[in-house]
Amino acid sequence: MNPAHLDTLLSIIDEGSFENASLALSISPSAVSQRIKALEKSVGRVLVSRTQPAVATEAGEVLVQAARKMALLQAETREQLAERLDEIPLTIAINADSLSTWFPPVFAQVATWGGATLRLRLEDEAHTLSLLRRGxxxxxxxxxxxxxxxxxxxxxxxxxxxPVGTPALRDRYLVDGRLDWEQMPVLRFGPKDVLQDRDLEGRVDGPRARRRTSIVPSAEGFGEAVRLGLGWGLLPEAQAAPMLATGEVVQLDDQVVDTPLYWQRWRLESRMLARLTDAVVDAARAGLRV
Known part of the structure; x- marks a missing residue:
């Protein structure tokens, strides 16, 4: 299997199209197309769905994972041989709440690693493993x-x-000293927001009415929407603490949600992956509950 063909496949998936891959590889679009056709002929499978953006087929995902491992090992070999290291793209899947709270110290660590670069894929923590499985x-x-x-x-x-909201929002939906959770407007991060989807568990029994739901797909924007009274939401403790201290928001009840988080990485003899793992673990230990 031609390594140049694998590298071309990886570039198409990372850059999103044949045209962008040609720019990244400094070759013509026709050369990109010819390489992929040759690779597909050699394995007897279609490897890339010609969509916008381009995505790997099931067979392509297997080769993308292999190509990414080869690219990382080749980059580290060049570094060990004291050759010029342009960049090592360290691709990570992470949820928005982690990225906006405890994860930033990892940036400071990676910044000291010469030519290393990070490529972050934002996804709900319940769905990040699908990106890992696909390579x-x-x-x-x-x-x-x-x-x-x-x-x-x-x-x-x-x-x-x-669970936090503004004092005005809380007071507006107090009925006989109890919150009307079903009527109070609520916030969602997005359609895959598993955490927020379970927010009525233990608060409402029986059938649940359709609620006024606003979607704000940004960790910072989500916090601002809560602070300004658009709805209530489940905020990370670190993000909610300053607003609770100033009284801009209040904790609506004592039912908190603790979500265990894990770091999964390829089982690969890689010094860069080991350093990245150490940086992630150190940041988590400083910013998360033990």
Whole structure:
């Protein structure tokens, strides 16, 4: 199997199209197309769905994972041979709440590693493993403690979410001293927001009425929407603490949500992946509940 063909496949998936891959590889679009056709002919399978963006087929995902491993090992070999290291793309799947709270110290660590670069894929922590299984990323912050085949897992700690809203919102939906959870407007991060989808468990019995739901797909924007009274939501403890201290929001009840988080990475003899794992674990231990 031609390594140049594998590298071309990986570039198409990372860059999103044949045209962008040609720019990244400094070859013509026709050369990109010819390489992929040759690779598909050699394995007897269609490897890339010609969509926008381009995505790997099931067979292509297997080769993408192999190509990413080869690219990482080749880059590290060049570094060990004291050759010029342009960049090592360390691809990570992470949820928005982690990225906006405890994860940023990892940036400071990676910044000291010469030519290393990070490529982050934002996904709900309940869904990050799908990117790891497909070979799209080298590691993932996830709520799943059972390791994916070919990966190893490290416990990071627990992220606590608090049910918060503005005092005015709380008072508006108090009925005989109890909150009307079904009528009070609520916030969602997005359609895969598993955490928020369970927010009525233990608060409402029986059938649940359809609620006024606003979707804000940004961790910072979500916090601002809560602070300004658009609805109530489950905020990470670190994000909610300053607003609770100033009285801009209040904790609506004592029912908090603790979510164990894990770091899963490819089981690969890689110094860079080991350093990345150490940086992620250190940041988590400082920013999450043990």
């Amino acid at each position: 799209d990323v080298l590691g993932a912050v996830t709520r799943e403690g059972e390791s994916v085949a070919g990966c190893e897992v490290v416990g990071l700690g627990s992220m606590r979410h608090l």
